[in-house]
Amino acid sequence: MKTLKDKQTSMGEAVRKYCPDGSTFAISGMGAREPFAALFEIIRQGKKDLTFVSNGVSDAGCLILGSGCVKKFEGGYAGIILVGSDSNVRRAREKGIPIKLELEEYTNYTSGLRFLAGSMKLPYMPTKSLLGSDIIKHNPRIKVVDDPYGSGPLALVPASNPDVSFMHVQRADVSGNGQIFNAMIDDNTIARASKHVVLICEEIVSTGEIRKNSHMTAIPSYCVDAVVHAPFAGYPLWCAGYYCCDMPWRSYYARVSKTQEGYEQYIKEWVLDTISWDGFLDKVGRDRLERLVKMERDNYTIPVL
Amino acid sequence: MLELAYTNKELMAACCAREIKDGEVVIVGIGMPMMGGHIASRTHAKNAIFVYEAGGVSPVSRRIPWSVGDTPAGEKATAIMEMWRMLSDCQAGFIHRGCLGGAQIDKYGNLNTTCIIGDQSYDTPKVKLPGSGGGNDIGSSCPEITIVMSLSRRKFVKKVDYITTVGHLTGPGSREAAGLLGKGPTSVITDKCIFRFDKNTKEMYLDALFPDATVEEVKSLVEWDLKVAPQVSQVEPPTQEQLEIIRTLDPKGLVLGAKIPLDDFEEFAQMYESSYREMKIYIED
Numbered sequence: 001m002k003t004l005k006d007k008q009t010s011m012g013e014a015v016r017k018y019c020p021d022g023s024t025f026a027i028s029g030m031g032a033r034e035p036f037a038a039l040f041e042i043i044r045q046g047k048k049d050l051t052f053v054s055n056g057v058s059d060a061g062c063l064i065l066g067s068g069c070v071k072k073f074e075g076g077y078a079g080i081i082l083v084g085s086d087s088n089v090r091r092a093r094e095k096g097i098p099i100k101l102e103l104e105e106y107t108n109y110t111s112g113l114r115f116l117a118g119s120m121k122l123p124y125m126p127t128k129s130l131l132g133s134d135i136i137k138h139n140p141r142i143k144v145v146d147d148p149y150g151s152g153p154l155a156l157v158p159a160s161n162p163d164v165s166f167m168h169v170q171r172a173d174v175s176g177n178g179q180i181f182n183a184m185i186d187d188n189t190i191a192r193a194s195k196h197v198v199l200i201c202e203e204i205v206s207t208g209e210i211r212k213n214s215h216m217t218a219i220p221s222y223c224v225d226a227v228v229h230a231p232f233a234g235y236p237l238w239c240a241g242y243y244c245c246d247m248p249w250r251s252y253y254a255r256v257s258k259t260q261e262g263y264e265q266y267i268k269e270w271v272l273d274t275i276s277w278d279g280f281l282d283k284v285g286r287d288r289l290e291r292l293v294k295m296e297r298d299n300y301t302i303p304v305l
Numbered sequence: 306m307l308e309l310a311y312t313n314k315e316l317m318a319a320c321c322a323r324e325i326k327d328g329e330v331v332i333v334g335i336g337m338p339m340m341g342g343h344i345a346s347r348t349h350a351k352n353a354i355f356v357y358e359a360g361g362v363s364p365v366s367r368r369i370p371w372s373v374g375d376t377p378a379g380e381k382a383t384a385i386m387e388m389w390r391m392l393s394d395c396q397a398g399f400i401h402r403g404c405l406g407g408a409q410i411d412k413y414g415n416l417n418t419t420c421i422i423g424d425q426s427y428d429t430p431k432v433k434l435p436g437s438g439g440g441n442d443i444g445s446s447c448p449e450i451t452i453v454m455s456l457s458r459r460k461f462v463k464k465v466d467y468i469t470t471v472g473h474l475t476g477p478g479s480r481e482a483a484g485l486l487g488k489g490p491t492s493v494i495t496d497k498c499i500f501r502f503d504k505n506t507k508e509m510y511l512d513a514l515f516p517d518a519t520v521e522e523v524k525s526l527v528e529w530d531l532k533v534a535p536q537v538s539q540v541e542p543p544t545q546e547q548l549e550i551i552r553t554l555d556p557k558g559l560v561l562g563a564k565i566p567l568d569d570f571e572e573f574a575q576m577y578e579s580s581y582r583e584m585k586i587y588i589e590d
Binding site: 075086237 | 335358359360361367368371372373374375376378379380385386387388389392393395396419420427429430431432433434435436437438439440441442445446467468469470471474479480483484485486559566567568569570573574577578581
C-alpha cells in the first residue's frame, strides 16, 4: 500500500517482492546516486531474464548489464566515465558472455521522454531528435511519422513503465518522501512511470525535516512502495552532500573486470561472499568510507534553510 | 621538431574555448569541451552560460568536475534541472552551441559513438561503444556544433559504421529533409588542425594547422580525399593566460585525457584535497 505510514523494509525483501525473474527495472542517478546496494542484491538473488531500462548509466548500470541477470538493455548510454570503456558490457554484447545482451537503443533525451510519457500514462512522446540517424534503423520501436499539424517528420518513442525502479536518494522519511540534493537527472519522472518504487536512502529523517526543504522532495510518498535505509548505497560513486566517489576502487574494478574470470572473481569475493551490503562495506573498510564522507562534507552539504 | 612550451592537448582546449562566443549558451560534456568552457568563461566569454547535460546551469565549481555525476558539476549552479528538460531546452533553441566527440567521423561530420562493426554486424559488433548519451540530441537541435576529437585514419573514415549523431548527413539539404532543427556541425578541432565545413557542399575541409603539423600529414591521417582551404592559416598558440587556467584546473592532465594510475587511496585523497587549494584563486561568489 502506497499510503502506509511506515514502509521500511530490508533490501533483500524489497528485491524479492518487487523484482521477480523477467521484470523490467530502472535505477536512479547517472554517475552519482546509482544504487549499487540494490544491484548487488539482484545479483545475490540470482535474478534472471531482467530488462533494464535507463537513460544513461555509468558504473553500477554496467556492473549489472554483463552479470547474466539482464537479457536486454533499453537506453541511451552505458559506459564507465573517466576510468575507461566497460569490459563487462562489451563481452555481453560482442561475445554473448555470459549471455547475449539485447539492445534497444535510444538517446539520453529520448529515454527521458519514454519515462515522461509513462509517467503521464500516454502511449508515446514525439521528438525532433533521432531523425536521420541509424538509431532509428536499428530500433523498430521508434516510429517516424509526418506531424499531422504540419511541422514535418517526427520521431515517436514508446512510453516506458518499468515494473520496479530502485531510486537512491539522499534522505527520506519512513513513508517514502524522497529528497534529492544536486542533480536529479530524470528520477522524479522515472519514479512516477514505475509500477513499484523501492526508495533507498542514505538517511531517514522526520517528516518535519522533509517539510523544511519541501522543494527537494523529488519523489512524493504516494509513488513509493518500500523504503530501504542503506547508507553508502551509491558507493563507489558519488552521493552529493554525503560522500565523494572512490576513484581507486573504480580503477580496481575496471582492471579486474577486463576478463570474465576477473569479473566473476570480483562478484564472488565482493558481492556473494559478503552476504549483505553491510558485509560489503565492512570488507571495503569503514575508515576508507569515513574519509570519503569527510572529503565530500568538507566541501558540500545540504544547505539548512 | 619545433620545441613547444605547451602540449597539443592544451592547444586543443584553447581552440575549443576560442570557438565559444561571448553571450552564448553552451552545453558542454566532461573533458576537453568542459575545459574549453572553463577557459572561455574566464577570458573572452565572461557572459556565456555553460550548462551540463546532467542538469547544472552555470555552476561555480571550486574543482573541475571529473564526471557528470561529480558534485561540483552542480555547485552553486543558478539552476539544476532534469536531464530531459536540459536536452529539451536544446530542442527548443535555448542552447546555442554544443560540443561533441566521437569514435568515428566522416566528411559530412556524421559521428559514431555506438559501435565499431568492422566486418561483423550491429548485433555482434567488433567493439561495442557506450552509445549516444545526449550526443544525438545535442547534434540534432543545437544551431552550432563544435566537434572535438584526435586525428587518426582509424577515426576519420570514408563511411562511419553507424550514424549515431547526424552531421550534414549526405550533403546539402539532407538534414532539413530528415526534419532536423539544428544546422549541423560548424568545426572539428583535432590535435593537429581545425576543419570547417564548406557552406555550399557541406563537406569538411582543412582550415588551419597547428604549428607543428603539415598539410601532407593531415591528409595522410584522413581516409577520404580531403579538401584543403586555398589559404590554410596557422593556429595561434595558447596564450599564457589560457595555459595558466588549464594547468591550475587540471595540474595532472586528468581532464585532458592523461591516463593517471589512481590506484592508491591515500594518494587519491590527497590529490582531491589539494585540488581545492590549487583552485582557490578562481573561487568567486
